[in-house]
Amino acid sequence: MKNILKLFATLTLVGAIFSGCDSFLDRQPDEQLTQEDIFKKARTTEQYLTNVYSYQPNYSDPSGQILPWAPCADESSIVYTGRSYTQINYDTWNPSNNLQRAYTYNNIYKGIREASYFMQHVFECPEMQDPDKAYMYNEARFMRAYYYSLLLPVFGPVFILGNEPEDYTQEDLSERERNTWEECVNYVTNELYEASKGLPTQWGDNGDYGRATKGAALAIRARLLLYSARPLFNGNTLYLNVKDKYGNNLFPTTYNSEKWKIAADAAKEVIDMNLYGLVGADGTDPYKSFHDLFTSVGPVNSVSENIFFRIVNAYNWGVAATPRTARSRAYGSFAPTQKLVDAFAMANGRYPITGYVNNDQTQPIIDPESGYSEEGFSTFTHPIYGDQLANTYMMYQNREPRFYINIFWSGMTWHSGNVSKTNIQFYTGGNSGYAATQQNYPATGYLAHKFIDYTRDTSTLGDSTDTSVWGFFEWPIIRYAEILLDYVEALNEYDPGNPDILTYLNMVRKRAGVPNIEEVYPEAVGNRDLMRDLIHRERQVELCFENHRYFDIRTWMTAPTEHGDVYGMNIEATNHNPGGEFWKRTLSTRDSGLTNNGHRVFTDRGYLFPISQEEMDRVNCTQNYGW
Numbered sequence: 199m200k201n202i203l204k205l206f207a208t209l210t211l212v213g214a215i216f217s218g219c220d221s222f223l224d225r226q227p228d229e230q231l232t233q234e235d236i237f238k239k240a241r242t243t244e245q246y247l248t249n250v251y252s253y254q255p256n257y258s259d260p261s262g263q264i265l266p267w268a269p270c271a272d273e274s275s276i277v278y279t280g281r282s283y284t285q286i287n288y289d290t291w292n293p294s295n296n297l298q299r300a301y302t303y304n305n306i307y308k309g310i311r312e313a314s315y316f317m318q319h320v321f322e323c324p325e326m327q328d329p330d331k332a333y334m335y336n337e338a339r340f341m342r343a344y345y346y347s348l349l350l351p352v353f354g355p356v357f358i359l360g361n362e363p364e365d366y367t368q369e370d371l372s373e374r375e376r377n378t379w380e381e382c383v384n385y386v387t388n389e390l391y392e393a394s395k396g397l398p399t400q401w402g403d404n405g406d407y408g409r410a411t412k413g414a415a416l417a418i419r420a421r422l423l424l425y426s427a428r429p430l431f432n433g434n435t436l437y438l439n440v441k442d443k444y445g446n447n448l449f450p451t452t453y454n455s456e457k458w459k460i461a462a463d464a465a466k467e468v469i470d471m472n473l474y475g476l477v478g479a480d481g482t483d484p485y486k487s488f489h490d491l492f493t494s495v496g497p498v499n500s501v502s503e504n505i506f507f508r509i510v511n512a513y514n515w516g517v518a519a520t521p522r523t524a525r526s527r528a529y530g531s532f533a534p535t536q537k538l539v540d541a542f543a544m545a546n547g548r549y550p551i552t553g554y555v556n557n558d559q560t561q562p563i564i565d566p567e568s569g570y571s572e573e574g575f576s577t578f579t580h581p582i583y584g585d586q587l588a589n590t591y592m593m594y595q596n597r598e599p600r601f602y603i604n605i606f607w608s609g610m611t612w613h614s615g616n617v618s619k620t621n622i623q624f625y626t627g628g629n630s631g632y633a634a635t636q637q638n639y640p641a642t643g644y645l646a647h648k649f650i651d652y653t654r655d656t657s658t659l660g661d662s663t664d665t666s667v668w669g670f671f672e673w674p675i676i677r678y679a680e681i682l683l684d685y686v687e688a689l690n691e692y693d694p695g696n697p698d699i700l701t702y703l704n705m706v707r708k709r710a711g712v713p714n715i716e717e718v719y720p721e722a723v724g725n726r727d728l729m730r731d732l733i734h735r736e737r738q739v740e741l742c743f744e745n746h747r748y749f750d751i752r753t754w755m756t757a758p759t760e761h762g763d764v765y766g767m768n769i770e771a772t773n774h775n776p777g778g779e780f781w782k783r784t785l786s787t788r789d790s791g792l793t794n795n796g797h798r799v800f801t802d803r804g805y806l807f808p809i810s811q812e813e814m815d816r817v818n819c820t821q822n823y824g825w
Contacts (some may be wrong), residue, residue: 233319242278242324246316246333253309254299255348257745258673259514260532260646264301269790271747272798273738277642279791284541287761290800293808294825302352302807306345307359313342314361328457338443340410343389343744345420346382351749353807354822355379355448360550361519374817375442376809379449382738383426387464390419395520399473400502406674407496407509413473417676417747418462419823424684427691436802440672442820455540458691458706463682465685468505469702471683475501476680476709484599485582492603493671501820503679507672516600518669519646521630522614524637525656530630533640534605535781536740536765537787539593544600549735550718559765559782569596571745583652585611589776591646599711601741604643608774615655625771625780641788642766643780646745679706679740687733694726703733706740752805761800764789 236242260268262276264284269276269283282298285291294777316338319371320331349356357379374538377385394415403408421472425431433453438791440448468474477498490498495509539553550570555561564570571592578590582602594607603746606612608624608631622644624631632639682702700723703711704714715732718772722728737750745800751760771780785796803824814821 199381207763228434237322238324239320240323243320243323243326243334246312247337249724250309250313250338252560253305253312254344254508256510256514257508257675258510258649259518259760260743261514261518261529265454265745266298267745267748268532270417272751272764273535273747274646275535275764275766275786277322277639277641277788277791278637281791284790284792286804287798288795289367289801289804291808293811293814293821296810296812297807299372299810299812303349303813305808306411306705309345310342310359313338313345314359317342330796333398336393339389340397340415342384343393343415343824344410344418346386347390347418351388351420351425351753351807352807355382355718357383357817357819358382359720362682364432366414366752369408374819376448376819376824378442378446379426380429380537383431387419387422390415392420399471407758410506413468413471415683416464416468416471416507416677420461420468420681420684421676423457423461423464424688425749425753427461427688429755430753430805431456434755436805437823438640440820440823448820455692459693461694462685465688468678468681468683473683474505476500476679476682476705477503477771479705479709484709485603485775487709488599488603489582489652492649493653493669495670495672504672504674504677505681506675508675509670510673511653512649512668515649515809516656518649519606519650521606521612521619521622521624521645522612522636523629530645531638531640532646533642533728533766533786534646535642535786536767538604538742539644540599541735541742542605543598543712544570545596545598545712546718547598547715553569555763557759559763562783565762569637576607583611583613591776591781593781598739598747601648604646604648604739604742606647606661608643608780609680613652615653616653623768623774624769625774626769627772628774637791639769640766641786642764643769644766646743663739679709680746682706683733683737683740687730687737692727692735694729695724699729702738707734710740734813755805757800757805758802761798761804764796764798 229679236246248294254266260274261278262269262281263325266286270286277441285295285297291297308512317335319339320335320338323331327790348359355376355378356376358381394412397412397415399412401407425698431450433450438451439450442448477491478484482499487498503737515529517529518532519530521530522528529806540562543549546569548565548568550565550568552565553563555563566571574592575589576592576595578587578595579585580587581599590609608622608763610622612619612622623629624640626632630639649671651669651671679791682705686699686703690698700714700716706711707715707812719732722732734754738747741747765783766784768784769779769788771778774780785792789796789798801824802820806822808822808825809819813819
C-alpha cells in the first residue's frame with residue numbers, strides 16, 4: 199500500500215495500464231484481465247488506482263501541444279505554427295474543429311469512468327485491509343470530482359455520470375442532457391467534501407508523495423466555489439436564454455451575493471487546517487525561496503506550500519523556456535507579454551503601469567509615485583545571479599523579486615550550473631532571436647523564467663530527455679498562495695471591511711518582498727472596487743504561468759479587454775543596442791505563429807469552449823452560447 203504511487207512519483211504513468219475506448223460513456227476497459235482478476239490481488243488493485251491518476255493532463259508543457267491555457271492567456275505568447283491556440287486566440291474555430299478535445303474532454307471523462315469503476319470494486323480485494331481500501335476509495339472519489347472540476351470552467355455545465363454501471367452504457371444517448379451549472383457545482387463540491395473526510399492530511403512515505411489528501415480535496419472545492427461566485431457563472435445575462443432541451447436554464451439566471459461568502463468560507467477551511475504555509479514567509483531571501491519552491495520536490499525548509507501537485511520532468515518546461523543558444527536542445531519560445539512585464543510591482547510595492555491610453559500598450563499610464571522609468575540604460579546588478587549587466591533598460595530595474603524570478607530579457611546571462619552563456623539576444627539575427635529558418639524564438643523579446651533550476655547543468659544535453667539530467671519538480675496544481683488569494687477575493691466582495699483581507703493579502707506580498715498593501719495603497723482599505731483591482735493584480739503576478747490567467751479573465755468577464763493585442767519589445771530590430779529600435783513597445787506580429795497580426799480577437803462565445811460537434815452528433819445536447 200505505501201508504495202502505490204511510486205510509479206506516479208517517477209513519471210512512468212504516461213501510458214496507462216488500462217486504456218479506455220474513445221467514448222466517455224464506455225465503461226469497460228480494453229485489457230485482458232477480467233474484473234475478477236484485477237481486484238483479486240493488491241498489486242493489480244493498486245495499479246488500477248494508479249491508472250485513475252494517470253488521466254491528469256500534463257500542465258507543465260507550456261507549448262500548447264497538450265493544453266492551450268498558457269498560450270491563450272494574455273500573459274504569454276508562443277510562435278509555433280499549426281497548433282490550436284492560434285484558432286482560439288484569433289477566434290477562427292468552430293465546434294467541428296474538436297480543438298484540444300483529447301486533453302480537455304475525452305481523457306477527463308475516461309478518468310471519471312475509471313474512478314467510478316474502481317470505486318465500485320475496490321472493496322472486493324481480499325488481499326487488502328479495509329482501512330487501506332477505504333483510503334483508496336476516497337482517492338478515486340477525489341480524482342473523479344477533480345476531473346469534473348477541470349471540465350466545468352472550460353465547458354460550463356457538463357454531463358454528471360452516476361455511480362452505477364448502467365450510467366456508462368451507450369443506450370439512449372439521445373435522452374441525455376447536460377446537468378445545470380448549479381447541479382454540477384453542488385455535486386462536485388459535495389463529492390470533494392465527502393472524499394476529504396476519508397483522506398489523510400498527509401501521507402507518511404516518500405513513495406506516496408503526490409497522492410490526494412484532505413487538504414487537496416478542500417482546496418479544489420474552494421477554487422470551484424470561487425469560480426461559481428464570479429460574474430461568468432453568477433447571474434450572467436449572456437446566458438439567460440441558454441436552456442436545455444427540456445426548458446431548464448443551464449446557468450444561474452440571477453446574481454447571488456451569498457456565493458462569495460460560501461467561497462470565502464471554503465478557502466478559510468483550508469487555511470484553518472494549519473498544515474500549509476508560504477515558502478519564505480519567515481523572511482528568507484525571496485529569490486531563493488521562489489527558486490526552491492518552483493524547482494524542487496518536497497517541502498522547502500519544512501514548509502509545504504503545494505497542496506496538490508504533479509511531479510513532472512523538467513524537460514517540457516525547460517526546452518520551451520530556454521534560449522536557443524544556451525543549450526544544444528532548446529526551443530526558447532515561451533514568451534511573456536509586455537502586459538505581464540508591466541504588471542509586476544516596483545520594489546516599493548507600487549504597480550508602475552496603471553493602464554494604457556485608449557488601451558494602446560505603446561502609451562502606458564505611469565504611476566509617478568512608483569519610481570518607474572522607461573528612459574535610459576545603466577549597469578544593473580541582477581539580484582539573483584549577481585551579474586553586472588551593462589546597458590540594462592530602466593524598465594527592468596528596481597522591480598519586485600517576482601519580476602526577476604519570472605522574466606528573462608534580451609541581454610541577460612543564462613545560467614546553467616557552472617556554465618554561463620552571456621548576452622542572450624532576442625532581436626532578428628541574434629543568437630536566440632527570430633530568423634527565417636527558425637521557429638525557436640520569443641515573439642515578444644522575453645522568455646518565461648519560472649521553474650528554471652539555474653543550479654542544474656543541462657547546457658550539453660543534446661537530444662536527451664534523461665530525467666537524471668533535467669530533474670523533477672512539483673507542478674503546482676493548487677498551492678497555498680492561491681488559497682490565500684481566493685479567500686481575500688471572495689471576502690472583499692461581500693465584506694470589504696474585513697481585516698482578514700489585509701492579513702492574508704499581506705502574507706502573499708510579504709513573502710514576495712514588497713510592503714503591506716495599506717502602506718502603499720491606504721485608499722484601497724475598505725474600498726471594494728479599489729481592493730478588487732489590487733487583488734486581481736496580485737493574482738496576475740503571483741500565479742503567472744501556472745494556468746490560472748486564462749480562467750481568471752474569463753470568469754471575471756474581463757477577457758474582452760484583457761485578451762486583446764499582444765505587445766513586447768521590437769524583435770524585428772537587428773540589434774539590441776541601448777536606445778535602439780529593439781527597446782520600443784511593439785505589436786508582436788508573430789504571436790501564435792502568425793505573421794503581421796498580433797491583434798487577438800475575443801467574442802462572447804469565447805468564454806466557454808463549444809461542445810464538440812462529434813459529441814453533439816452523438817448526444818444531441820444543448821450547445822454553449824454563441825456556438
